[in-house]
Amino acid sequence: MADLLRLLLRVAEKAANVARVCRQEAPLFQLLVQEKTGDDKNKKFVQDFKTLADVVIQEMIRHDVGAQFPEMADFINGEESNKFENGLGESVTVTVCSTEQKTATLLATVLDDNQTAASLLARAIHQDPATIDTHTDGLTVxxxxxxxxxxxxxxxxxxxxxxxxxxxxxxxxxxxxxxxxxxxxxxxxxxxxxxxxxxxxxxxxxxxxxxxxxxxxxxxxxxxxxxxxxxxxxxxxxxxxxxxxxxxxxxxxxxxxxxxxxxxxxxxxxxxxxxxxxxxxxxxxxxxxxxxxxxxxxxxxxxxxxxxxxxxxxxxxxxxxxxxxxxxxxxxxxxxxxxxxxxxxxxxxxxxxxxxxxxxxxxxxxxxxxxxxxxxx
Missing domain, CATH: 3.40.190.80 (D-Maltodextrin-Binding Protein; domain 2)
Structure with a gap:
């Protein structure tokens, strides 16, 4: 349980980094605040970025916890669905891939081929935060x-x-x-x-x-x-x-x-x-x-x-x-x-x-x- 707690604190900090990056990096921030409607709405970019930011964080946590504790993988649930349909009618399942580049490529298929935004998001997903000291080394449950x-x-x-x-x-x-x-x-x-x-x-x-x-x-x-x-x-x-x-x-x-x-x-x-x-x-x-x-x-x-x-x-x-x-x-x-x-x-x-x-x-x-x-x- 001490290992699980340390992992959850680490992935929560990674999630926080993603949330901060989405607000501080201009290409991501524009997607975050942009609400296009009617004729101005990009027909290919069906899903709004707010939902994608949520899904990316959720799937990152699911990936990292499932990798260390595979017996929990099927019991990690969240608010968001990770399935998107782009403007070409293709169904895209958002997951965290084995490498930053693969994750960026996947995200680009949802982000209207916005390579800059996809790369920034993928970098935040794959970046490990500083170690968080929980003072729980002796925790036994x-x-x-x-x-x-x-x-x-x-x-x-x-x-x-x-x-x-x-x-x-x-x-x-x-x-x-x-x-x-x-x-x-x-x-x-x-x-x-x-x-x-x-x-x-x-x-x-x-x-x-x-x-x-x-x-x-x-x-x-x-x-x-x-x-x-x-x-x-x-x-x-x-x-x-x-x-x-x-x-x-x-x-x-x-x-x-x-x-x-x-x-x-x-x-x-x-x-x-x-x-x-x-x-x-x-x-x-x-x-x-x-x-x-x-x-x-x-x-x-x-x-x-x-x-x-x-x-x-x-x-x-x-x-x-x-x-x-x-x-x-x-x-x-x-x-x-x-x-x-x-x-x-x-x-x-x-x-x-x-x-x-x-x-x-x-x-x-x-x-x-x-x-x-x-x-x-």
């Missing part, structure tokens, strides 16, 4: 890779990534939008129970390098299995006297906002972009709880940060199940799991968190949330 599956969200909060607004993060303060909301998420779960046991989060755009001006990232990780709970973040201290703080989506239902004002003052109801980022805010103690009443998140959004929260003594529950539970608190029946699709749904919707969710660090705060919302939804 009685699990085998053959028992595990992976969920990947290659770029969570894609709209913030595309918009590219640069915000300066203040220590201890939640900044609701901007490039920093875009995260690479890699979550590991048990195939037989769906329990999240390891998570890696990479924030590619955490701060600017004062010397060179380029973006630098930050990474977070957690392992939670049985009595083993380790996390790169310390458990935040409980807020004193200020009341509970809750982070929501700006589109959250008014009835939810009104119900939660009984628990916290209006200035403690906060809003932010990206499901992964909102859970990261709870992990970091920038908010106590994240509440979402809609089924608009997916397994790839929540798996990685869920593992970190578990390592800190918290978790992520299905809101609807928690409201219906006679116990009214977190238990094994209400925690989100990651191994089984919803058979009644189709496509990506099979993997949605349909009951909404609550991400929390403290069970007493979860009880307060469910108490305030019971009978309102």
């Amino acid at each position: 009685p699990l085998s890779p053959s028992e595990l599956g992976i969920w990947i969200d290659p770029i969570d909060a894609t709209s913030q990534y595309i918009e590219g607004r640069e915000e300066v993060l203040e220590e201890g303060h939640l900044s609701p939008s901007g490039l920093h909301c875009a995260l690479v998420l890699i979550g590991v779960y048990l195939r037989n129970t769906g329990e999240p046991v390891m998570g890696v989060i990479n924030q590619p755009f955490n701060h600017k390098d004062p010397a060179g001006g380029g973006w630098r990232g930050k990474y977070f990780w957690g392992v939670s299995y049985g009595a083993i709970n380790l996390c790169s973040e310390s458990r935040p201290e409980a807020s004193s006297g200020a009341g509970m703080s809750v982070v929501l989506s700006s589109s959250e239902k008014q009835v939810v906002k009104e119900a939660l004002t009984s628990l916290c003052s209006p200035d403690r109801l906060m809003y932010a972009s990206g499901a992964g980022f909102k859970i990261l805010c709870v992990i970091q103690g920038l908010a106590d709880v994240y509440v979402l009443s809609e089924g608009s998140t997916f397994k790839w959004d929540s798996c990685a940060p869920h593992a970190l929260l578990r390592a800190l003594g918290g978790g992520v529950v299905d809101l609807n199940k928690s409201l219906q539970s006679s116990a009214g608190v977190q238990d094994q029946q209400t925690e989100l799991t990651y191994h089984q699709p919803n058979a009644e749904r189709k496509g990506a919707d099979r993997w949605a968190n349909h009951g909404g969710l609550v991400a929390y660090r403290d069970c007493s705060q979860l009880c307060s949330i469910t108490g305030a919302l019971r009978g309102k939804l």
